[in-house]
Amino acid sequence: MFTPGADGVNAPVGETDDDLIQLLTPDGERVHHQSYSPRVDHLDRVALEGLYRDMVLVRRFDTEATSLQRHGELGLWPPSLGQEAAQIGSGRAMAPRDYAFPSYRELGVVWTRGVDLRSTLHLFRGEDHGGWDPNEHNCHLYTLVIGSHALHATGYAMGVQRDGDVGTGDPGRDRAVVAYFGDGATAQGDVSEALTFASVNDAPVVFFCQNNHWAISEPTQRQSRVPLYHRGRGFGVPSVRVDGNDVLASYAVTAEALERARSGGGPTFIEAVTYRMGAHTTSDDPTRYRTRADEEVWRRRDPIDRMRILLEREGTPSEFFTGLENEAEQFGAEIRDYCHAIPSPPVERIFEDVYATEQAQISSDRAWLTDYLAGFEEAAS
Amino acid sequence: MSEQTTSGTQRITLGKAINLGLRRAMERDPKVLLMGEDIGPLGGVFRVTDGLQKDFGSDRVVDTPLAESGIVGTAIGLALAGYRPVCEIQFDGFIFPAYDQITTQLAKMHYRSRGKAQVPVVIRVPYGGGIGAVEHHSESPEALFAHTAGLRVITPATPADAFTMIQQAIASPDPVLFFEPKARYWDKADVDVTAADQVLDTPGDVRAVVARAGTDVTVAAYGPSVTTALRAATAAESEGTSIEVIDLRSISPIDIPAVAESVRKTGRLVVVHEAPTFLGAGAEIAARISEECFYHLEAPVLRVGGFHTPYPVSKLEEEYLPNLDRVLHAVDSVLQH
Ligand SMILES: Cc1ncc(C[n+]2csc(CCOP(=O)(O)OP(=O)(O)O)c2C)c(N)n1
Numbered sequence: 001m002f003t004p005g006a007d008g009v010n011a012p013v014g015e016t017d018d019d020l021i022q023l024l025t026p027d028g029e030r031v032h033h034q035s036y037s038p039r040v041d042h043l044d045r046v047a048l049e050g051l052y053r054d055m056v057l058v059r060r061f062d063t064e065a066t067s068l069q070r071h072g073e074l075g076l077w078p079p080s081l082g083q084e085a086a087q088i089g090s091g092r093a094m095a096p097r098d099y100a101f102p103s104y105r106e107l108g109v110v111w112t113r114g115v116d117l118r119s120t121l122h123l124f125r126g127e128d129h130g131g132w133d134p135n136e137h138n139c140h141l142y143t144l145v146i147g148s149h150a151l152h153a154t155g156y157a158m159g160v161q162r163d164g165d166v167g168t169g170d171p172g173r174d175r176a177v178v179a180y181f182g183d184g185a186t187a188q189g190d191v192s193e194a195l196t197f198a199s200v201n202d203a204p205v206v207f208f209c210q211n212n213h214w215a216i217s218e219p220t221q222r223q224s225r226v227p228l229y230h231r232g233r234g235f236g237v238p239s240v241r242v243d244g245n246d247v248l249a250s251y252a253v254t255a256e257a258l259e260r261a262r263s264g265g266g267p268t269f270i271e272a273v274t275y276r277m278g279a280h281t282t283s284d285d286p287t288r289y290r291t292r293a294d295e296e297v298w299r300r301r302d303p304i305d306r307m308r309i310l311l312e313r314e315g316t317p318s319e320f321f322t323g324l325e326n327e328a329e330q331f332g333a334e335i336r337d338y339c340h341a342i343p344s345p346p347v348e349r350i351f352e353d354v355y356a357t358e359q360a361q362i363s364s365d366r367a368w369l370t371d372y373l374a375g376f377e378e379a380a381s
Numbered sequence: 382m383s384e385q386t387t388s389g390t391q392r393i394t395l396g397k398a399i400n401l402g403l404r405r406a407m408e409r410d411p412k413v414l415l416m417g418e419d420i421g422p423l424g425g426v427f428r429v430t431d432g433l434q435k436d437f438g439s440d441r442v443v444d445t446p447l448a449e450s451g452i453v454g455t456a457i458g459l460a461l462a463g464y465r466p467v468c469e470i471q472f473d474g475f476i477f478p479a480y481d482q483i484t485t486q487l488a489k490m491h492y493r494s495r496g497k498a499q500v501p502v503v504i505r506v507p508y509g510g511g512i513g514a515v516e517h518h519s520e521s522p523e524a525l526f527a528h529t530a531g532l533r534v535i536t537p538a539t540p541a542d543a544f545t546m547i548q549q550a551i552a553s554p555d556p557v558l559f560f561e562p563k564a565r566y567w568d569k570a571d572v573d574v575t576a577a578d579q580v581l582d583t584p585g586d587v588r589a590v591v592a593r594a595g596t597d598v599t600v601a602a603y604g605p606s607v608t609t610a611l612r613a614a615t616a617a618e619s620e621g622t623s624i625e626v627i628d629l630r631s632i633s634p635i636d637i638p639a640v641a642e643s644v645r646k647t648g649r650l651v652v653v654h655e656a657p658t659f660l661g662a663g664a665e666i667a668a669r670i671s672e673e674c675f676y677h678l679e680a681p682v683l684r685v686g687g688f689h690t691p692y693p694v695s696k697l698e699e700e701y702l703p704n705l706d707r708v709l710h711a712v713d714s715v716l717q718h
Contacts, residue, residue: 075513076514076515127694145474146447187451188447188478216419217419222444223447283426344696344697345694350693351690354689362688366688372710375710
């Protein structure tokens, strides 16, 4: 399954394949797992096609955004290429009332929460600090300070607990929270503190760590000497390790963890083993720290390819794939048009929403700038 | 190992000047070590540490875990054990996980040990805006650290100063916050990379300099704003106004005598920095100059800086930053008095 690269760079120290949950091999073969397979049994062909479509469209968006950045339309873009299965699988396991706290690469998760993906462009175009209403989608804004939001997710979960929305047995009421972060983030104090708070409070929160093997240029071994999912165990949080390029397994382990959380069983730590196929962000140069051969190993484990083989095997007609290709092309064009049309914000935006109520300090700064800019207009006319 | 540092004057960028300064300090003192995120094979996200791990090894150029509190906290311990750690914080907005270690521990160690414990830690922080970055990548938090006694806060504005000041910072027996004006990393100038060792005789003594002499108005600035002030001086000259530009270089302590001396000559002062003016370094300077130069002042001291808002989205940073026009506007205002 997961053989380390020749230089050993792919292998978190202490890694053994035995613990890895996998339901779909890179060759598109189903694998039976006693406790997790039943979690995906209800997914019929149409549902599987839906997961595939999710991954294809999210990837299309991602490639389009990367190229928009190259054309100077975005200041920056963090590609999610290669991580679609972890994100779609875990995101689709969530119910509408659950709440997600993404970091900044969670395009697929945001998609599953029903956020118009185009809103993610605003932040990276330097036009907005967020882009969507978190409450409308039960999906918080991206957090750029590594690890901070693991605590927010835990606190939110403690709120859910206090509201009594845990362990009632009513699926319309019980809720849980998912915190998304990377392998590097596990080194942050905030993430350790979040695990402590979640554990001692039995908070209904799932920590979903995408181990994509790199924190910018640093391999996972620079962050941890144990497999990441052991981190959770040290805090008394049940932990699992899943093939993050397997959408079915990602779905299954998250579904189980969410069920435990909603029913009052407390937090879970999930390590989804995946790979960032692209650069860290469009400012990064991965050739400085990793090899093509390494990337090639992971290209052969592509999450979308393996799902396609499964679908073809289970009888999805070729029209489905060509239809989806057209849909993705159309989607790409819409993204481009949308991005080009995002207007620059008015200058007053600088002063908006600093506080919930108007403050003298802000008003006087705003008045000063307004006057100052008006002076230029007068001079020009 | 380091043929770059062996000969004379070179035309280099500010980023490269820091790189050469670090290299020099590491060659001179085996106790100097660098620590930070992505500073090894990648050479840092701004490439300031480029090539250093290759030459000095991964024991002296350490790619740390992604944990700022950990970086500064362990640097304190290393310093207590006799090392001279130079920490890199990747971006200004990511210094806050380490804020506790810096302000409650690093700043006070010497004081509470009654001088018995020295913590010569340097913390390098790329800071300031103007590069079109996303949130948390353009901040100017220097006043927060300058407000904490026990820390020195310095910032170079030119490649030559970058080269010498980083070495002074490392040689300093006190902890130093070394703020690097990231928008100026790519600015080039001549640097004498062989003749700067005498600055180490006074490592704790970074004084302001007159970056350009003038007679009508003093403009005091530091870091990224010095270039803006110099451009303003050039522009003003064509209109017949002579601006004296003071490059403060150190924010804590602030070289008030140098500013006062200039103000006694010009009678007018404008202070420029990117950080919000509210309770910023400019507020301190304005207050001190009002006290010390009251009878020399022809006009109130004006400040040009950021508003009392978070750093805005990059599409609006041009309106937010103290640019050439805003400096000239302030200069005109003090001249109209
Ligand atoms: C507190 C903090 N320190 C440093 C950074 C700069 N930085 C941005 S992303 C990143 C690496 C993150 O790696 P990981 O947690 O593995 O997530 P990934 O980017 O691989 O998804 C770093 C160091 C930051 N955003 N926040």
